[in-house]
Amino acid sequence: MGAYIIRRLLMFIPMLLVLSVVSFVIIQLPPGDMLTTYITQLKRSGVDVSEAEVARLTQMYGLDLPLHMQYIKWFGNLLRGNLGYSFMWQRPVTEIVAERLPLTIFVSLLTTVFVWAVALPIGIYSALHQYSVFDYVFTFIGFLGLSIPGFLLALVLIWFFYSRFGLNMTSLFSPEFLNASWSLAKVLDMMKQIWLPMIIIGMSGTAGLIRTVRGNLLDELRKQYVVTARAKGLPERRVIFKYPVRMAINPLISTIGWTLASIVSGEALVSIIFNIQTIGPVLLQATLSQDMYLAGSITMLLSALTVFGTLVSDILLAWVDPRIRFGRGGN
């Protein structure tokens, strides 16, 4: 087990390296270097930039160096926790991201828990009662969930809640808590609002997982050992939950990387519409004003988070499934 974890951890490092190259390329993509853009922006708004300031910024980002040296400088800063400077916010990227990251992770984890909590029982039920009325209902709902994009559904639901009940769902907090510091009352207030975005973000993931769990459990139930267990006279509940369900849960863990990626991705979009103070809206503003340091760093961070999630899921899977631990390949 230890060797397996170390091997996987070692694979994590090249992944991060590739990610950093991708992010650096993205930051460099817009035509012209970003310092000129920044200076023209400043001049347009009437602020004069001194020669010394230009020289300082050029020095700071190593803009006079060749491209690969710029990357090494940028990556060195990255390792020291310096993600660059956001021209739009006039603040270090690290600060902006640190403010918003906890809520982003919280919403993503909450949604993941929600997805599992809903998909698992429904998937098991659908498999055990194949072709029953509820099975068809869940299959249909799942199909809609997979097809309808979260951000469009969010728009329609906001309109629905507003026109029907006069509820404004586009804020995570009631006005009195908007600027208050974190307290139990504020968290409770947030819980009253967060369920709708959570359901919308988790919808497609839930639908996908229901399908996977149902399909896997159906495959498992047809296997010989289930017949043997029944023949031995085990109670039905025990027959199902002892092994087949455990086997059917595996993909739950092994697909967590994709689920997480889709949740983080959907979260960014839905948060923009619901105006949740996560990284999503910052990313949108950054991309709209071509604040590439901020945008590139956020993309890098979100991707690193999902890659890390995949790593955790791989280790979890090895822990659950001994076949993977001993290197004989799993599913």
Added chain:
Amino acid sequence: MLAKANPKGAEPVSTADDKFYAASERQLIWWRFRKHKPAVIGGIVLILLYTVAIFCQFLSPYGPTNRFPDYQNVSPTKIHFSEGGKLHRPFVYAQKRELDMETFQYVFTEDTSKKYPIYFFVRGEKYKLFGLLETDLHFFGTGDPKVPVFLFGADSLGRDLFTRTLYGSRISLSIGLVGVFISFALGLFFGGISGYYGGVVDEVIQRVIDFLISIPTYPLWMTLSAALPRDWPVVKSYFAITVVLSLLGWCGLARVVRGKLLALREEDFVVAARLAGASEFRIIRRHLLPSFASHIVVSITLSIPGMILGETALSFLGLGMQPPAVSWGTLLQDAQTITSVALYPWRLIPCIFVMVAVLSFNFLGDGLRDAADPYSV
């Protein structure tokens, strides 16, 4: 489901079975597909949508940038079919605009004294059909530019939302096809060499795909399209966005192609072809490609909706197509705030079109997947 051959062979085989065994693969796929009702409906809806997109100039009553300054934010025009209890050909009333002094919103009321029948094949704004044929024929309208018909209402500049939705379908529906074409080329190439050669090449490509799949799509799309200059002409940014969407889209296709190739490579007929001295290119083209063509069609169909949604989301956020280009996403930009949606709910109508298109593609793909392998039970 068609019956399988009787394994004992004692009783005579029925005529249905004869038909089943005599049928070509294509025929079998069609029979199976026909049974999947949602897929058939999805297919029909899609044919309709694409036809509308092709003939949008003729089907829409006005031009996409044609403004009616007196009708800003007007709600969808009511079409009447009867007057005083008597059936009448479809007509609309003229509308009067008044300023509500309390809310400072324009309020439109119907002027029931003036009737304007709706005619088909009316003369209106000039356009060039397919850029060739100059004509001014429109499918329907009142024929009077003073009394327009707004089936879906008008936007804040007084442009007809129905017309703009139809025009928008050209970009929104075609971007999926073009994007899939690029992903398909990439996926076939990388999946092909990965599956056919195996070994180190396979390992490297698989790791790259793993990596790309674990990146959250929307943030990457947003950042990439942010790097595109905003002042590019429509055609240029259209292709740039398609490329952005395809950069992640090919992974799924490459996986399907690789998986199928790995399975097929060991099949006897491939080994036989190789022993007979066929070149690798010939084996791939003559023996492998036809064997999994149907599976590729399925994957392609199922990856189009993702592209359509990607374009809609990007344009909706202001990162994709830029006005004056019209797509469903740019139209939905007007529906971003809760106040605009509450006051002018018809601005959400393009949303319905996106959902219908996406659902139809998913249903169609699902049906095709069932039909793709007609020999399975």
